[in-house]
Amino acid sequence: MTPVTAFAGQTLALFGLGGSGLATARALVAGGAKVACWDDNQASRDKAAAEGLSVVDLATAGWSGFAAFVLSPGVPLTHPAPHWTVEKAKAANVPVIGDIELFFLERARIAPAAPVVCITGTNGKSTTTALIAHVLQAAGRDVQMGGNIGTAVLALEPPADSRVHVVECSTFQIDLTPSIKPTVGIQMNLTPDHLDRHGTFEAYGAIKERLVAASDIAVIGVDDEPSKQMARRRAASGKPLVKISGEQPLDEGVFAGVTANGGQLDTRIVEVRDGKPKVVANLAGIGSLRGSHNAQNAAAAFAACAALGLTAEQIAAGFKSYPGLKHRMEELGRIGRVVFINDSKATNADSTEKALNSFRAIFWILGGKAKEGGIESLRRYFPNIARAYLIGAASDTFAATFDDDGRVTYERSGTLDVALAAATKAALAQQGSDEIAVLLSPACASYDQFPNFEVRGDAFRTLVKALPGFEPVER
Template structure:
């Protein structure tokens, strides 16, 4: 844990006692702050009390004595309306901040030179975060990884000289972190998301841009127009900028180049320094970095690790041993030439699109609780589908799409176990050579049959591992 000493001897209001909120409260207490915590949930309040955290009804509290309000990132700051605690904090004239802000204030106090990499973007930030941390660890560095990826930032070891932090940041967290100042800040990409929390796409983008605007080195993807504009503004500031792309060459920076070799496509990471390109890594054969979306992730990871002083060989070696993230294009194993892919995290069509571009001859398991638009946007990838297996509440909707299109053979499996058995049977019976995939990429939420995508993915993994002849791959990062 990182004790937060910057509020020692002062009273701090805290709202939101979920996982990160409990960690934040304990970190403030460990640093000497007087914490007054509250949550709308009685169960959460009881849990906090059981851990020795003072629970105070903030609605009835005297806010004039508080030095700050620490807000959980999931609580509305501005939209659709500010939470009532935010209004009370404004009336009292105190700052509204989050745990990322507390971390950066503590870092500035005790170890301002401790390297910190912060990663944001609409898509790919978790994989990029995990990949950077893995490469750094594989090169022997002291690494702490956390933030939006799962481990609360204040649960990490305290900032120290030579200890590198790799932190995934959501827009919610950035909005509560005015002192955010990473050594390397990465903005992956930007598409409309979380507009209910930020009001407009422009406001959402402006929040994301804060992370790279304040960084010593800004690594910015240029595969979408909004991020390109961020890169232009950063370049105009005269501060260090590294452009990255998973789709096209850049004049200066890091990009992914795709070439054909013996009938297969190989992705190479190319660094351009002083206008001179050089190949620095080859992703061929690295299953955990398969697909065009991972090309941008790898380009960002290379740029960050290179900026932190790693050699090209150290980075390329780290790429080769990267196990991937659970439930995100996770290669579980194979039976012969059939590889089994757990992409349970793909809870909408945009996420599933990345999986459908990564394979040919896909035996596709999909369905669950459908999102708006269903799988209509995926029609152009239907030629990659050998057969589809429908599960869950979306079966009728998706069957109608397939019937209308006419290119995809499918069956209504109903449940995941039946779908896997059928897909495995058909994949093993398919003649030919070369790799084929049994792919769970649902394009749906899980809530009709599973409590969350993790449970759905774990069920798929367990079913696959029980298949006769199964050979496992490496263990993914949770």
């Protein structure tokens, strides 16, 4: 835990008693503050009260006595309309902040030089966060990882000069962190997302840019135009900038060079300093970093870890031992040349696109509760599909797409176990020498057959491990 001493002796209001909310309340109390906690959910209030936290109805509280208001990032700050607690805070001139703001305030008090890496972007930030933390740990650094991934930031150990915090940040969190000032700030990419919470794409991008604008060293992806504009503004400021790309060579920065090799894609990470390019890592054979989308993730991780003093050799070694995230292009193991991939976290077409672009012979298991647009946007990847296996409620919709296109043969499997058995049998019978993938990448929510994507992915993993001849990947 990081006790927050910045508000010792003062009283704060807090709304939202989920995991991060409870961690924040504990950290404030441990630092000597008083906290008036509230949540619309009775069970959450009861849990907080059982811990000895002060539960106060903020609808009737006297807000003028609060030094600050800590809002859960899941609660609307501005759009589609400010939450009622936000309106009360503004009316009482009480600053509205989040848990990451409290972390940075505490860092400024106890260890202002403590290294902190913050990662944001529309896609890839979780993998990049986990990869950076892993590489640093593999090199012997004391690392704490959290924020929008895994552990709430205030549940981590406190900032220290010898400890690196690696923090994933959503726009919701950045919007509540006016004092954000990372040692290294990373902006991966920017495409329209969460517009219901930010109003416009421009507002969404502006919040992302706050993170890199305030960083000592900014690492910015330049594979999309909005992020490229951010990089230009950062360069014009004269502050340190490292450009990264997963798609194109750069005259300065870190980029990925992708080449075809025997039906697979080899990705080399190239660092360019003073106009001189040097290959610093090779992702070939690293199953947890396969695919062109991971090229940008690895480039960002290299730039961040190099900025913190790691050598290219240390970073490359860390890449090789990276186990990957569960349920996101997770390589489970093999039967001969057939590799089994758990991509259960791909709950929409945009996420599944990354997986379909990573293999050239795919036995694809998909379906569940379909999102708007279905799999129409994935047609360009259909030549990579050897056969598809439909499960769940989306079967009719996806079958119609395949019928209309005419390039994909498919089976209506209904359930995951039936689909896996059929896909495995067909994959093992496939002729040729190239790698073959049995891929669970549903492009759907799980709610028709599973409570969440984690349970779906765990079920797939259990079924795969029971296959005759299966050899799990070593981690």
